[in-house]
Amino acid sequence: MNILESIKQKKVEEVAFLKSICSIKSLEKSGFFESKTISIKQSILFSKTGGIISEFKRKSPAKGNINLDANVISITTGYVDAEVAALSVLTDVTFFGAKPDDFFLARENNKIPILRKDFIIDEYQIIQSKTLGADVILLIAKILTHQQMHNYTNLAHQLGMEVFLETQNETEILSVLDIDFDLIGINNRNLNSFEVSIENSIKLAKLLPESSIKIAESGIQSVETIKLLKQNGFNGFLIGEYFMKEQNPAEKCKELIQQLL
Known part of the structure; x- marks a missing residue:
């Protein structure tokens, strides 16, 4: 069993437990x-600082512990001070080390779009995302059926949220072109081998319509890489580890943005 299958199996268990302790009706009242949402699509399109989506995460299966004791308020507000286009906050506890109130604290203290970064495998999580204050949810093509992606996208839109659809290869991209996603991510990291290939992402981006809002994910470690990706049609850049491994992630983010200007 690879890591993605392990995560998906764990999510099935988590959602079953959540459903047993909190009904959808209860979620809808909490x-x-x-609340009204903020458009991440518009924020990316009109960003004056490079379309950076800065991520708050404590660890990952690929890199292990990154910054376990990070302060979510100081880091996310620091990202916002650096004028990022949006925030991404992990909510997975088991594999990414999220604390239960990470997303809540980020939402309470920031007024820009926030992506709920998790492994969504059930409609319950989409309703939960709205309750948390998410503006956009992540759907991962590799772990969902085509019908699920359609249904989950429609539900998110009904709730006023946008959809960030993550792909990784040609088959996935070609299979999702009829889905009404708002942003499409191309993961530079192979989720099976964890190898990173910027060149592969550039090749895959050419399969998408020019009108698609394209986001590069994973393995972005330099201004040069961002500029190369931007030249090849990418509108935004989801960056986590590059910032979070530093003692002051927000300052690292500010430095990168200043180099992009």
Whole structure:
């Protein structure tokens, strides 16, 4: 069993437990469910600082522990001060070390679009995402059926959220072109081998319509890489580890953005 299959199996167990302790009706009466969302698509399109989506995460299966004791408020508000286009906050506890209130604290303290970064395998998680205050959800093509992607995208849109659809290869990209996603991510990292290939992402981006809002994910470690990807049609860049491995992630983010300007 590879890591993605392990994560998916764990999510099935997690969602079953959540459903047993909190109904959908209860979710719809709590948190930020009635709050208006902020468009990440518009924020990326009109970004004056490079379309950076800065990520808050504590660890990952690929890199192990990154910054376990990171302060979510100081880092995310620091990212916003650096004028990023949006935030991404991990909510997976088992594999990414998220704390239960990470997303809540990020939402409470920031007024820019926030992506809920998790492994969504059930409609329950989409409703939960709205309750958490997410503006956009992540759907991963590799772990969902075509019908699930359609249904989950429609539900997210009904709730006022946008959809960030993550792909990794030609087959996945060609299979999702009829889905009404808002952003499409191309993961530079192979989720089976964890190898990173920027060249592969550039090749895959050419399969997408020019109108697609293309986001590069994983393994982005330099201004030169961002500029190369931008020249090849990418609109935004999801960056986590490059910032989070530093003692001051927000300052690293600010430095990168200043080099892009």
